[in-house]
Amino acid sequence: MSEGIERLSVNQWTVRSLGVPELVEACARHGIGAVGLWREPVADHGLARSAKLVRDAGLRVSSLCRAGFFNRPGWLDDNRAAIDEAATLGAACLVLVAGGLPDAGPDSGAARGVPGGGVAGSTGGGGAVREGPDVGAGGRGGGGPERWKDLAAARARAVDAIAELVPHAAGSGVRLAIEPMHPMYCADRGVLSTLAQALDVAAVHPAETVGVVIDTFHLWWDPGVVAQIARAGRERRIAGFQVSDFLLQLPADVLLGRAMMGDGVIDFGPLCRAVSSAGYAGDVEVEIFNADVWAADPDDVLARTKDRFTALIASELARQMEELDAAAGAGRDRRHGEHRPRTRAGARRRERRRRRTARHDRGGDGHR
């Protein structure tokens, strides 16, 4: 097996036609050591049964997707349930999507006839010159019809909601992982758009309970991404690293704008090397929402995933490791902040230790 492939984790949504048993069986056949699970198929198979199946197969659970959506009614109960599920599954983190603008109440987008309201579902067009409510009446002066569009308020709500979840997560040994999302989803999916924003939100909480997910699809454009990945490393906040490519052109449903690594526009090298330099040595999850990938044979998808992961991701992670080795060998002291020189031998030692303890140490942060 090519070096580096042992860090590959397959997110269940990449092969979403597979239920938990089929996914576990396919991973065994392909020699894949970790999975990112989704709550819905886990519930379909049964939480306890899923946890046992995954554990008995020796698979690591790199993440449980997903909680958050703090703009939805009942979010608190739902998030607490998700934390319990993540604990049962021994997931390395629970992915939090901040949610968009509010979709509830009489002032909601849905109520005002905006296509899709606050909850994104299927694709739609619309929104031309048309008759609508009197947008002039009320304005923003205290609860007028435009109040649901208050982005600053939606961001503040996400901050408050995460704070409200922290005690339950800490008590359950579950690490919450805030996922900054591409700005094209800001209105309906995730009001936290940059890695800096996510790190700022995480910063007031213990690092073992609140981290971030770095997703190449969401963050490749972010002018601050490399510097913020380094910051995330210093602050020990990297709870997960997800990879997929960004399609050009975007499909009609932009939620499906992801692609297999190499089929889009992302230059994975700088991102992988930054994550490596930041000290993250955990699983790297391939998460692709793409109609054609979903329509393909899952075995073909997994074989291609391994090829592309080896060529575009593992190679860059290893390359950075070699450079750090060389720097350490030359006696250069790279110490700054909480960074320490990383050597390949040291990383292998730490990785072996991490794997031995991973199942019993859910609070571990994936950092070397």
Next chain:
Amino acid sequence: MSEGIERLSVNQWTVRSLGVPELVEACARHGIGAVGLWREPVADHGLARSAKLVRDAGLRVSSLCRAGFFNRPGWLDDNRAAIDEAATLGAACLVLVAGGLPDAGPDSGAARGVPGGGVAGSTGGGGAVREGPDVGAGGRGGGGPERWKDLAAARARAVDAIAELVPHAAGSGVRLAIEPMHPMYCADRGVLSTLAQALDVAAVHPAETVGVVIDTFHLWWDPGVVAQIARAGRERRIAGFQVSDFLLQLPADVLLGRAMMGDGVIDFGPLCRAVSSAGYAGDVEVEIFNADVWAADPDDVLARTKDRFTALIASELARQMEELDAAAGAGRDRRHGEHRPRTRAGARRRERRRRRTARHDRGGDGHR
């Protein structure tokens, strides 16, 4: 006429079925005092004839769209021509779109079979699990097949290209206006995504020659937008302010994701008040790319544009002015940086002066 409507400028692409003569005639009929022109219809009617027509009608030209696209072959000659056209038209600024990843040469996206290559045109899907080039070979080690995806290099090229244009622009009395674009266009349209990035690029050049365009559609999600608008004011970089809404859901062609103000998700209040506080008292351009708007009767579009502009934009600009008046009346000294207290009477005086001199003072920066 409602107060504030005098600052409305209609971007030609909002009513793109109209040529220059029809646009000029429609503005006269609707009492609209300014236009944002596009190079293609200006060329169709003839540059000198267009300039004379607009001038004789007493219309201000708030911008000429557009130059830039520094990733395209022949960009330098094309940009110099655009500068000359902006000078002839007396445009307040020439809008620069930075362009995306390179689309030329054997390593280009087009050559590698990526849908759409580096140049966005029509809509497409694709990009699933498919046979492709050996993405493992070469890697990024010096000119390999992934080199065209180097985003940092594309950004550096935009910086260099703008520097190369500055002398010609300064000599022609034309102000270049860098337009940060929504990150969903980062690959194919504009590698400068945030207002901070655009201001950083502008900062090394004289403010009268290089400014920025603040476009609500592109920037509403930007976590730093309000602070950066204030910075743009302090640094006297606001060359233009464009408004349109952001559709939920996005249409199949995301280039047409704009909507009439009020039909999307943007809360215009904070953005308008920030621009007002920053001291910008120039024209406010409505620029909408939307298939349904384009299919509608242009007179209906202009009537609706005036209504929505009054209700959602002019009202917020005026509201901020009132608050500043009140603060000035209370004797509070708001002086900080280059900001001075703005009073409504003072703004009107300055605006009259600006209009008198606008045609002879193309280097004017639109600030009070």
